[in-house]
Amino acid sequence: MVFCVGLVLTACATVETRLPVPSASQLELEATNQETEAFARYLKMRERLDKISAPVLAANAELCTKTRADFGIVTHTKKSYPKHLRDAAARRLAVGDTHTVLLVRRGSAAHKAGIKRGDVLIGDKGKPVSTYDKSLKSADSLHIRRAGKDINVSLNADPACDYAVVLRMSGAVNAYANGRAVIVTTAMMDFAVSDDELALIVGHELAHNTMRHVPKAVWNTIISGLATRTTRPFESEADYVGLYYMARAGYNLDGVEDFWRRLGVQYPKSIVREKTHPVTPRRLLAIRMAVAEVEAKRAAGAELVPNYLPGKEPDYEKEPDYGK
Ligand SMILES: [Zn+2]
Structure with missing residues (x-):
């Protein structure tokens, strides 16, 4: 038994027993399993958030000054994820630096048009873009790249808050x-x-x-x-x-x-x-x-709109001003 005092405690303290020591390959495997599980949990949450927020964005399109066509797609790149989940994301979904389709909401315009996870959306400049690209704001068709082939897909998307x-x-x-x-x-x-x-x-x-x-x-x-x-x-x-x-x-x-x-x-x-x-x-x-x-x-049976204070009714035609 060794006793130490004060500042040198950590330097000379010793233990008399310990846990078994796993091998490097066992550690690596367990770390990978934990990351994979963490990513699966994150993905499930991402899907739930999309499913719950989509009706809110769609049902209020007429109360929002900024709207866009709601295809029902969420795109992603490796950088969409926290750093410690990026390797797991790459392993599970082969996601890299190019925007690809991650989620296609059930019943959405994209779902009806047969768009799938892994598809690439091509913008008006011929390059892969995210679902929030300006060129897709009011599009009624999407240029898709799938397994190296380019396809044009027509969609009938309703507007949603942008x-x-x-x-x-x-x-x-x-x-x-x-x-x-x-x-x-x-x-x-x-x-x-x-x-x-x-x-x-x-x-x-x-x-x-x-x-x-x-x-x-x-x-x-x-x-x-x-x-x-x-x-x-x-x-x-x-x-x-x-x-x-x-x-x-x-x-x-x-x-x-x-x-x-x-x-x-x-x-x-x-x-x-x-x-x-x-x-x-x-x-x-x-x-x-x-x-x-x-x-x-x-x-x-009245319209579900907030009661505005006198003279404060909003002008939905006016573009929002967010300053700089
Ligand atoms: Zn708040």
């Missing part, structure tokens, strides 16, 4: 809007137990984009660490408009506000983030009141 929905690998339960995209973390995907809850989050962040909050609040997060007198009205508006967005997409509003109770319970710090205005209780109760408003409109 905002990407991105999955970010992070242990923080959060979601963001940046004016161009809605970003949801993997921890949020785990936390949002139902598709309805996730639609509430996507609707909220979409509303930050469509209501042009980004230049006003710079960076909006679902659990706003920056909640101040300035950002609070934007959070309230995004909760309200986002609820309409998810309702219009056909999601179930019943009890969806409980998301905020669960969040408060799991992260008590978020209950009173703002000194004088409890965050999670206020959001839960206000959303519950807005749910009643939406349900009353539904029952009356």
Whole structure:
């Protein structure tokens, strides 16, 4: 037994027993297995996020100033993934530096047209492009490269709000809007137990984009660490408009506000983030009141659009201004 004190502790401490030592090849195999499993989990989340957000983007096309043809495709390159998942992505899907089709949403225009995983979308300059390429914004046909052959495919795609929905690998339960995209973390995907809850989050962040909050609040997060007198009205508006967005997409509003109770319970710090205005209780109760408003409109057969303040009705024809 060797005793050490102070700073030299790590240098002269010894152990008297240890775990068995695996071989290098065993370690390599286990590391590969863990990466493969992590990638499969990530891919499943990516698919779920696309499936849940697509109806929200489509159902609100007429309320969004920016729209594009919704083919129902998600494209990817190796760089679409966090660094530590890129090798697993390459092994599993042979993805490299060229944009290829990753997901084809069931029932979408691309699905009906027979587009498949691995197909390459060719833009107007004859080069592979992502699904968000400008040249595809209102296309009614797609130029596809499949196994070295070029094919032209006609599609009948309906418009959807033109905002990407991105999955970010992070242990923080959060979601963001940046004016161009809605970003949801993997921890949020785990936390949002139902598709309805996730639609509430996507609707909220979409509303930050469509209501042009980004230049006003710079960076909006679902659990706003920056909640101040300035950002609070934007959070309230995004909760309200986002609820309409998810309702219009056909999601179930019943009890969806409980998301905020669960969040408060799991992260008590978020209950009173703002000194004088409890965050999670206020959001839960206000959303519950807005749910009643939406349900009353539904029952009356009225159009599901938010009630705007007098003189504040939006002009959907006007292009959004996000500043520089
Ligand atoms: Zn927000």
